[in-house]
Amino acid sequence: MQPQENAEPYDQSDLFRLRHTAAHVMAQAVLELFPGAKIGIGPPIVDGFYYDFDLGADEDGHPRTFTPADLERIEKRMRQIIAGKFPLRYRVVTADEARDLFKDQPYKLEIIEGLLRGEFNEYGDDVEDMARAVENLVISTYRHDTFEDLCKGPHVAHTGLIPVDAFQLTGTAAAYWRGDQSRPMLQRIYGTAWHSKKDLKRHLQLLDEAKKRDHRKLSRELELYIMDEEIGPGLPLWLPNGNILREELEKLAREMEDAGGYQRVATPHIAKEEFFRHSGHLPFFAESMYPPMEREDTRYYLKPMNCPFHHKIYASKPRSYRDLPLRLAEYGMVYRYEQSGELFGLMRVRASEQNDAHIYCAEDQVEAEFMTVIDLYRRYFELFGIERFVMRLSLHDRKRLGVKYADDEAAWLKAEEIVRRVMRRAEVPFVEARGEAAFYGPKIDVQAWSVIGREFSLATNQVDFVQPARFGLTFTNRDGQPEMPYCIHRAPLGTHERFIGFLIEHYGGNFPVWLAPEQARVIPITDDHHDYARRVAAEMEEAGIRVRADLGSDRMGAKIRDAQLMKVPYMAIVGGQEAAAGTLAVRYRDGEQRNDMPLGEFVAHVRRRIKTRSPEL
Ligand code: ZN
Secondary structure, eight states: OBOOSOOSOGGGSHHHHHHHHHHHHHHHHHHHHSTTOEEOOOOEETTEEEEEEEOOBOTTSSBOOOOHHHHHHHHHHHHHHHHTTOBOEEEEOOHHHHHHHTTTOHHHHHHHHHHHHTSBOTTSOBOSOHHHHHHTOOOEEEEETTEEEEOOOOOOSBGGGSOTTSEEEEEEEEEEGGGOTTSOEEEEEEEEEOSSHHHHHHHHHHHHHHHHHOHHHHHHHTTOEEOOTTTOTTOOEEOHHHHHHHHHHHHHHHHHHHHTTOEEOOOOSEEEHHHHHHHTHHHHTGGGSOOOEEETTEEEEEOSOSHHHHHHHHTTSOOBGGGOSEEEEEEEEEEOOOOGGGOBTTTBOSEEEEEEEEEEEOGGGHHHHHHHHHHHHHHHHHHTTOOEEEEEEEEOOGGGBTTTBOSOHHHHHHHHHHHHHHHHHTTOOEEEEETOSBTTBOEEEEEEEOTTOOEEEEEEEEEESSHHHHTTOOEEOTTSOEEOOEEEEEETTOBHHHHHHHHHHHHTTOOOTTTOSSOEEEEESSGGGHHHHHHHHHHHHHTTOOEEEOOSSSOHHHHHHHHHHTTOSEEEEEOHHHHHHTEEEEEETTSOEEEEEEHHHHHHHHHHHHHTTOSOO
C-alpha cells in the first residue's frame, strides 16, 4: 500500500497549465480551419484536455463531426501556433466587454450570463454557493495570438512551452452542451499533452494496453456476460463463465464474513412506497430509483439499496447490548436508474448485486467495528494485488443540511470525527471531500488503481446515525435504558458487476487459478489418446478442479491456441507416453512447460493454488 504520490494538486501543476494551454491552442486552430464554429468549453482533464465545438449541421441536418483528416489538419496548425511562442495574456473584463468579445459565440454568452447570476463557473459546472459566486465574481480572459477565451487560467507563459513532440489529439466524441440531453450535441476533441516525447509514448502504450484489457472486449472473448437490447441496456446477463466469477467472489465474501461474525439474511427486491419514505430514500434518492408500480392502490418500488430491509430485521425483535454488534450480510440485488449516457459495460449498470452488510453497534463499539471493516478492505486488496488505492472520506455540507443531508449538524460532526480518527489510526491513505456524503452519514469511497494504472471507484462504507433514528431502532443498554445503535454500512467488494469489471481489466483476463472459469484443459495429442484424456479430466474434476477435455476434431495446435485465447491457466497435453506413465505434459499460461508430471502431483499443485487463492500459477 502506498499513499498517493503527488502532493501537489493537479490543478496547480505544470501539466495542468500545459494541457490547459494546449486546449486553447486547439480551439484557435479549429476556429481558423472551421470559421463558423462555435466553441463550448475546453478544460484540462486527467492525462489530457478537450474542447467542445459546434460545427453546425451537415447536408442531412445532422451535426457536422470531425474526421481523422480534420484532426490531422488541426494538429498541424497547432504545431505552427506553438512554434509562434505567443504569450498568454490575462485580463479582467466587465460584463459588457465580455458580452461584446463573445458576441458571435452563443455558448460563451450563456456562460457569461451564468457567471453573472452565480449559477455556474467558466466550465459550465453548477455552483453550490451562488451568493458567494456573485460576490466574488471576476470575469477574466486569456489571450494568445488571435484567440481569446473566457478563462481564469492557469496557463503556461507562452505557447512555445508546449513540447511540440509531446502532444497528440487522441479522438473525438459527441457531448451534449452542459451534459444536458435536451441541449445541442457538440463535437468534442480529446488531446493529451506531456512534458516529453517519452512520457507521451508511455501514456499511449498504457492507453493501448487499457484498450486490450477493456472489460467489454475481454468479456466477449472470454464469454463472461452479454447485454441484450431487447432486455434493456445496463442489465447484464451472466454467462456460465462469468457466473463462476460471481460465485467465487461470493464464496470468498461468505468465508470472510463467517470469520467476521456476520449472519446472512435475504430480502425481497421490491417494497411499498411508504417504506422508502420512511427510510428517506424517497425523496432523497428518488432520481436514481425506477418509477413505482401500482397494484390494488398500493405503490411499490424496486429497491435501490438493501439497508432499510436490514433495519427491519434488526427491529424484528427486542435487542440488548449483549446482542451487539449485530452484523447482517446479504448479496442483495439493487436497482438504480442510471442515465443512458452514463451506462458503461459492467461499470455502470441498472441492476447490480451488492456485497452488502450492516453492522449495528453501540456508540463505544463504532471505532472498533469500523477498524475491522477497514482491515477487511485491506485483506481483500492484498488478495487481489491492489497496491495503489486511496480512500475518500466524504463529509456533509452544512449549507445543504435539510436539503441533501439529514438536519443534525452535531451528529454529523461526531460521526465524521469517529471515521477520521479510525482512518488516521489505521494509517490508511485518505482525502476528505466536503459535500459528497450520503444523506444519512459520512461515507468512505475507495478509489483503486488497476495494475496498468486505470482508476476505479470500488467500495463504499458509511457510518449512519440517521436511519437508525428514522426506524426507531433501539437496544437496551447496560443500565436497562433504550439506546439508539449506530449502523455501519459496508460493501468492500461494491457490486459484483463493477468489481468483476475491475478484475477483468486488472488481470487482463488472466484470472488467478481460483477465479479462472476454466482452470485446466486436457488436450490429447491425437484421437488415440481420448480415453486417457477423459480419465485425466475425470480425476481432476473429482478433485474439484474446473476442467474440460478437448475431444473435438481440431488438430492439437488449434486446440492449444483455443485454450490460450480463453486464458486457461493450465493445459495438460497427453499422448501415448503420458498415458503409459500416468503423467502429463503441463503447459502453463505464462508459457512455462513441465513434462512427465505425475497426474497426482499436478492435481495436488492445482488444488493448493485454489485453496490458498494464490496469484501464482
Ligand atoms: Zn446500507
